[in-house]
Amino acid sequence: MNIDDRLQDEESDDFYEGPSKSQKKREAEALQKLGGELAKLAPDAFDCVTGLPEDIRDAILEYRRLKSFGALRRQMQLIGKLMRRLDYDAVREAIDRATGASRAAAAHQRAEKLRDALLTDNNKLTEYVASHPEVDVQQLRTLIRLARKEKEAAKPPKYFRELYRFLHAAELPALTLEKADAEEADA
DSSP states (O other): OOHHHHHHHHHHOOOOOOSOHHHHHHHHHHHHHHHHHHHHSOHHHHHHOOSOOHHHHHHHHHHHHOOOHHHHHHHHHHHHHHHTTBOHHHHHHHHHHHHTOSHHHHHHHHHHHHHHHHHHOHHHHHHHHHHOTTSOHHHHHHHHHHHHHHHHTTOOSHHHHHHHHHHHHHHSOOOOOBOOHHHHHHO
């Protein structure tokens, strides 16, 4: 088989070899920019980003400590490299949740309204449990009972806040920032 025959055979094969080198570079740059956004978050907002691998968290904290332009650039490249194993959309959602710029704000409002309704009306608990069968009913009832007692005794709102956290977690499930194994095999 001569070279012309081989070239013709290669052209006729319709198989996908994956993303191009340019596409991979664009994706890596997008993740590096996302890492930059994480590094620029306020400390309290950064702490709200859960599920971030420890090595990336450490690299971002190190970036914040550095002052030299060259060192900052190199550290940002390291952050971009480490972030390649994370899912872009999940990290974007985590940043939006931390800054309140997404559906997290709507979940926040729903959780507050639901908390107030559960504390005033026992029928709301039945409705909520019927619509959320996966919820831990015993823990929910305990939190409601303790929050009511706390309110009656005019104590600080410890369980009132715990009830909110419980409802908010049910309204807005946790994110998994790392890519799925199947996606890593393709990369």
